[in-house]
Amino acid sequence: MKKNKVISPFKPATHKHQECLTSAIKAAKAHCDISGLRLTPLRQRVLELVWQSHEPVKAYDVLDQLKQGHSSSAPPTVYRALDFLQEQGLVHKIESLNAYVGCGNPEEIHSGQFFICRDCGFVAELDDADISGLIEKKANRFGFKVDNKMVEINGHCQECRDSGK
Amino acid sequence: MKKNKVISPFKPATHKHQECLTSAIKAAKAHCDISGLRLTPLRQRVLELVWQSHEPVKAYDVLDQLKQGHSSSAPPTVYRALDFLQEQGLVHKIESLNAYVGCGNPEEIHSGQFFICRDCGFVAELDDADISGLIEKKANRFGFKVDNKMVEINGHCQECRDSGK
DNA sequence: TCTGTAATGTTATAATGTAACATTATTTGG
DNA sequence: CCAAATAATGTTACATTATAACATTACAGA
Numbered sequence: 001m002k003k004n005k006v007i008s009p010f011k012p013a014t015h016k017h018q019e020c021l022t023s024a025i026k027a028a029k030a031h032c033d034i035s036g037l038r039l040t041p042l043r044q045r046v047l048e049l050v051w052q053s054h055e056p057v058k059a060y061d062v063l064d065q066l067k068q069g070h071s072s073s074a075p076p077t078v079y080r081a082l083d084f085l086q087e088q089g090l091v092h093k094i095e096s097l098n099a100y101v102g103c104g105n106p107e108e109i110h111s112g113q114f115f116i117c118r119d120c121g122f123v124a125e126l127d128d129a130d131i132s133g134l135i136e137k138k139a140n141r142f143g144f145k146v147d148n149k150m151v152e153i154n155g156h157c158q159e160c161r162d163s164g165k
Numbered sequence: 166m167k168k169n170k171v172i173s174p175f176k177p178a179t180h181k182h183q184e185c186l187t188s189a190i191k192a193a194k195a196h197c198d199i200s201g202l203r204l205t206p207l208r209q210r211v212l213e214l215v216w217q218s219h220e221p222v223k224a225y226d227v228l229d230q231l232k233q234g235h236s237s238s239a240p241p242t243v244y245r246a247l248d249f250l251q252e253q254g255l256v257h258k259i260e261s262l263n264a265y266v267g268c269g270n271p272e273e274i275h276s277g278q279f280f281i282c283r284d285c286g287f288v289a290e291l292d293d294a295d296i297s298g299l300i301e302k303k304a305n306r307f308g309f310k311v312d313n314k315m316v317e318i319n320g321h322c323q324e325c326r327d328s329g330k
Numbered sequence: 331t332c333t334g335t336a337a338t339g340t341t342a343t344a345a346t347g348t349a350a351c352a353t354t355a356t357t358t359g360g
Numbered sequence: 361c362c363a364a365a366t367a368a369t370g371t372t373a374c375a376t377t378a379t380a381a382c383a384t385t386a387c388a389g390a
Contacts, residue, residue, distance in 0.1 A: 148319040
């Protein structure tokens with residue numbers, strides 16, 4: 001079953017982000033319910049902080065915000081929550097930035113393709129079977145068995161190009 | 166002009182690595198000569214250290230080795246040399262490992278596709294126009310202008326699979 | 331040879347991430 | 361329900377990765 005999904009598109013600055021956030025939290029709750037996992041208040045709070053925007057968020061920035069209202073937070077607090085969220089596909093790590101973005105599609109495990117705008121910082125995620133399949137195909141040619149694919153593309157999004165930044 | 170190059174393949178443990186190293190240094194010298202750049206002894210030494218194997222090498226490991234014979238080395242010594250080598254396409258950074266590998270093809274600027282074996286640590290590099298082109302094509306569909314592509318694939322190489330690791 | 335630039339030295343510190351063990355909360359079998 | 365086991369969080373300390381800022385030295389071109 002081939003799928004070419006746009007998991008999160010670039011969006012005008014005016015998009016109603018609150019909707020992204022609430023739907024992501026709702027999806028995360030559903031996902032954890034079904035899987036018998038605990039989306040504890042701490043984990044949910046970290047997820048909300050990652051979802052504050054479509055820009056990748058740094059662990060220590062999450063930590064700073066988490067401390068306001070949860071003063072016992074320390075680096076392991078954040079890294080553990082992020083690890084849990086990553087394992088569940090609720091957030092992805094952008095390796096080239098050491099930063100994290102929310103994923104709106106936790107239902108199926110995937111390693112998406114990320115398009116990062118150098119101007120506005122937005123990250124769009126695709127889960128594109130053509131890209132994925134081509135990488136697998138090329139790997140197969142030399143007997144390489146793929147586990148995990150990281151595709152992170154830097155550039156300039158349509159909106160920023162239009163507005164001449 | 167389409168090209169699908171294997172810049173560095175997986176190789177049996179018995180491959181003559183000295184040859185990789187000497188040819189990489191030779192290519193680097195030629196590249197710098199042509200470009201009017203200085204492959205200083207320090208930079209050359211760092212390049213040799215990165216090329217000691219086909220496994221990604223960490224900056225602080227380079228530093229430790231560099232200190233033996235060049236006691237004034239400090240972190241900036243290594244990072245500056247690595248930055249220079251990256252700009253010249255003589256090494257690539259593997260973002261998901263915070264580590265560096267040599268590139269045998271400095272002639273044309275490219276951002277390759279890296280296949281990293283989880284068992285033996287080897288990294289193979291392709292510069293595959295099909296993968297690259299497909300990513301560009303998908304990006305174009307939503308008006309994204311690509312600057313730089315990072316493709317890092319984890320998995321298991323043929324040799325390790327054969328030897329049942 | 332002078333002079334500007336590039337490269338390197340040096341010190342300090344920022345940013346990112348983990349180990350190890352203590353404590354608290356939750357689940358589960360009796 | 362209770363006790364034991366497990367999971368989650370707290371806490372301290374430290375390891376790893378990377379950069380800022382300024383001083384000094386080496387080199388290339390006029």
